[in-house]
Amino acid sequence: MARKPKLAVWKFASCDGCQLSLLDCEDELLAIGEAVEIANFAEVSRAVVRGPYDISLVEGSITTPHDAERIHGVRRASKVLITIGACATAGGIQALRNFQDVKEFISIVYARPEYIRTLATSTAIADHVPVDFELRGCPINKRQLLEVLLAYLHGRRPLIHRHSVCMECKLRGTVCIMVSRRVPCLGPITHAGCGAICPLYQRGCYGCFGPNESPNVSSLSDAWLSAGAAPAEVVRVLQTFNAAAHPFADGAAALATRRVNATEQGA
Amino acid sequence: MVSPNSKVILERDRLQTILDAIRAQGFRILGPTVRDEAIIYDDISRVEDLPIGWTDEQGAGRYRLCKRSDQAVFGFIGGAHSSKQFLFLPREMIWKVVREGKGFRFVDTQRDSAPLAFFGVRSCDLHAISIQDKVFMPVDPGYRARREKALIVAVQCGLAGKTCFCASMGTGPRATGDFDLALTEILEKQRHYFVVEIGTQRGAEIMEHVSHQAAAASDLEKAEAATRRALSQMGRTMEASDVKDLLYRNYEHPQWDDVARRCLTCANCTLVCPTCFCSSLEDATDLSGDQSERRRQWDSCFNLEHSYLHGGNIRSSPKARYRQWMTHKLATWQDQFGTSGCVGCGRCITWCPVGIDITAEVRAIRESEKRHGND
Ligand code: SF4
Ligand code: SF4
Ligand code: SF4
Ligand code: SF4
Numbered sequence: 001m002a003r004k005p006k007l008a009v010w011k012f013a014s015c016d017g018c019q020l021s022l023l024d025c026e027d028e029l030l031a032i033g034e035a036v037e038i039a040n041f042a043e044v045s046r047a048v049v050r051g052p053y054d055i056s057l058v059e060g061s062i063t064t065p066h067d068a069e070r071i072h073g074v075r076r077a078s079k080v081l082i083t084i085g086a087c088a089t090a091g092g093i094q095a096l097r098n099f100q101d102v103k104e105f106i107s108i109v110y111a112r113p114e115y116i117r118t119l120a121t122s123t124a125i126a127d128h129v130p131v132d133f134e135l136r137g138c139p140i141n142k143r144q145l146l147e148v149l150l151a152y153l154h155g156r157r158p159l160i161h162r163h164s165v166c167m168e169c170k171l172r173g174t175v176c177i178m179v180s181r182r183v184p185c186l187g188p189i190t191h192a193g194c195g196a197i198c199p200l201y202q203r204g205c206y207g208c209f210g211p212n213e214s215p216n217v218s219s220l221s222d223a224w225l226s227a228g229a230a231p232a233e234v235v236r237v238l239q240t241f242n243a244a245a246h247p248f249a250d251g252a253a254a255l256a257t258r259r260v261n262a263t264e265q266g267a
Numbered sequence: 268m269v270s271p272n273s274k275v276i277l278e279r280d281r282l283q284t285i286l287d288a289i290r291a292q293g294f295r296i297l298g299p300t301v302r303d304e305a306i307i308y309d310d311i312s313r314v315e316d317l318p319i320g321w322t323d324e325q326g327a328g329r330y331r332l333c334k335r336s337d338q339a340v341f342g343f344i345g346g347a348h349s350s351k352q353f354l355f356l357p358r359e360m361i362w363k364v365v366r367e368g369k370g371f372r373f374v375d376t377q378r379d380s381a382p383l384a385f386f387g388v389r390s391c392d393l394h395a396i397s398i399q400d401k402v403f404m405p406v407d408p409g410y411r412a413r414r415e416k417a418l419i420v421a422v423q424c425g426l427a428g429k430t431c432f433c434a435s436m437g438t439g440p441r442a443t444g445d446f447d448l449a450l451t452e453i454l455e456k457q458r459h460y461f462v463v464e465i466g467t468q469r470g471a472e473i474m475e476h477v478s479h480q481a482a483a484a485s486d487l488e489k490a491e492a493a494t495r496r497a498l499s500q501m502g503r504t505m506e507a508s509d510v511k512d513l514l515y516r517n518y519e520h521p522q523w524d525d526v527a528r529r530c531l532t533c534a535n536c537t538l539v540c541p542t543c544f545c546s547s548l549e550d551a552t553d554l555s556g557d558q559s560e561r562r563r564q565w566d567s568c569f570n571l572e573h574s575y576l577h578g579g580n581i582r583s584s585p586k587a588r589y590r591q592w593m594t595h596k597l598a599t600w601q602d603q604f605g606t607s608g609c610v611g612c613g614r615c616i617t618w619c620p621v622g623i624d625i626t627a628e629v630r631a632i633r634e635s636e637k638r639h640g641n642d
Contacts, residue, residue, distance in 0.1 A: 035554055163570040163572070166533040167533075170565070171564060171565060175305040214571060216528075
């Protein structure tokens, strides 16, 4: 029998939720274990098999000088590098620091700030090394993770759609809550993948999967504003798990400018 | 004995018997019902499942379910769903293939399911079904099997909504064919009943099991009056006779840039449209690689992958994608299938999260031509 492909899972700045999705694949886990050699997966076993690795799953963002170095080693040791989750693909919720003064935080939070070595920003893995595939979500969807693994194991393209969450609402027959109840929803600009869970429970989409393939943030912001949302509210919903993803960050910045203009006009 | 093309009267308190007669013939009945603060299409079996006493207020990007002051059974217009999702399924497995030794074997995945009865289909949606028939009947065995068995009980509209424009598209408000039975609701202070038009032999057989009376000329006049009322309430209009040439003349009109600034490319309009037929095919393998499934799911020309050809995307801008949608509905569809791709149901207007209105977009182009001449 041919050698089993070696799978490694790496963690950078993150909550571990995404890598745990792999353990969540209870029904398929044994089959995965048969199909691949789990060479490095700290959440599962301390045993580490040396590289190179056929597939590396990378969770987390780059927030320290040490990690900015370490990711290059991971890339060198990996034939295929797949980033998983909002942290690895967009900087995660910790990228909120990108819009603030990190030095000031450190001086307030830590008794000995000089012990802290951190970067001023939290950035996606693809900002540092070439990435073969980015799987989005906060957290990722375990079915999608399985699909990406299957696709790479069989040498085919992953069946992951980059269109809107609205597609998923309509595919499952959910009534659009933005239209029927005026609930502000990020679905029209958000990447599909969750199966449109929130609208099913009458909650607007929170944008966990980040921007979709062609997000029109300014038109959706206008719709929210005319439905009665304050600009600050729209900025807040854009600045969550995927705050640093460009279309969301640019949309929030544009709204902030609008707010300043409005205040100046009011004064 | 009732025969096709005749009209009879069914009292409101006997409405359940028609549902029972349809069920007795083995049909799964799909009809309007209230769920999640909207009127949708789902399984029904009792008259109480219908949206009795409810109505809907619709506008561009706006839908509200409201109480009526009376107990009308069909006192609303088209809902969030249409019969599309039961005939052209959102997701369908086309086939499965299993590895066997050095070869492989195809497994038929088409399941025989109960025949469908659509209860309460409006005239616009009847036209939408016959438009989709042109697309699918010749090529899609799954659709054909569901469609050939389907029973259709239409409802003649007695009111129209703010986003309706079937009159402009020549598809309503009165259904004139393509149904087995059609009901017109007459709600008066003293009496609540339906005029039932019998469209086919199958419809006649169902009415054999339903207690009914002969219709008087005054009943038929009341049914006509209901249609006139709907016509007078039509919320929107579109000048449709020359819209194909209008759009072909204006491929480079600045209005496309204007609408592209508003359009979210979210695809909602195409998915709620009862005639849109686009889908994508995917082959999914299992972990062992010994089994593969070909799956089909709804797709839309607003999605980038839809227009990805080898080497690149032919409609990368939102402007090109909105233009594709509108010109396909109103113009190229005519060249392709000999009819318009729009039946004026208004769903794309109501269910667009930012209220983009296909009639307003056409009007904007038309009026600028009037102002500037058409060159
Ligand atoms: S509820 Fe949200 S995600 Fe669903 S169709 Fe409406 S806008 Fe799109
Ligand atoms: S284009 Fe709009 S109005 Fe016309 S049939 Fe489709 S959804 Fe209805
Ligand atoms: S308008 Fe778009 S989604 Fe609808 S049938 Fe035409 S190409 Fe397909
Ligand atoms: S017209 Fe409206 S519903 Fe259609 S894609 Fe654009 S924003 Fe979405």
